[in-house]
Amino acid sequence: MVAREQAQRATAAERGDERVLAGLSRLRSEAAYEAAAACPACAEARAEADDAEALCDAHLEHAMGLHSTWDAIRRR
Numbered sequence: 001m002v003a004r005e006q007a008q009r010a011t012a013a014e015r016g017d018e019r020v021l022a023g024l025s026r027l028r029s030e031a032a033y034e035a036a037a038a039c040p041a042c043a044e045a046r047a048e049a050d051d052a053e054a055l056c057d058a059h060l061e062h063a064m065g066l067h068s069t070w071d072a073i074r075r076r
């Protein structure tokens, strides 16, 4: 019984984390797209791909969470 309660609490905590992580992820990609708006390499990528949301390699990695300090929170 106690073990089941602990498991339920753990699941609830995980769900909460998921919401926080989703929020962080959204903020992270918004920040990446904001930075990308002023980035010449991104402008080139958009022109080449004919895609208004295309990003250069650096900003694509940023948007996906690579090289982000927020990643440290995710791994905790």
Ligand SMILES: [Zn+2]
Residues within 6 Å of the ligand: 035, 036, 039, 040, 041, 042, 055, 056, 057, 058, 059
């Ligand atoms: Zn860029």
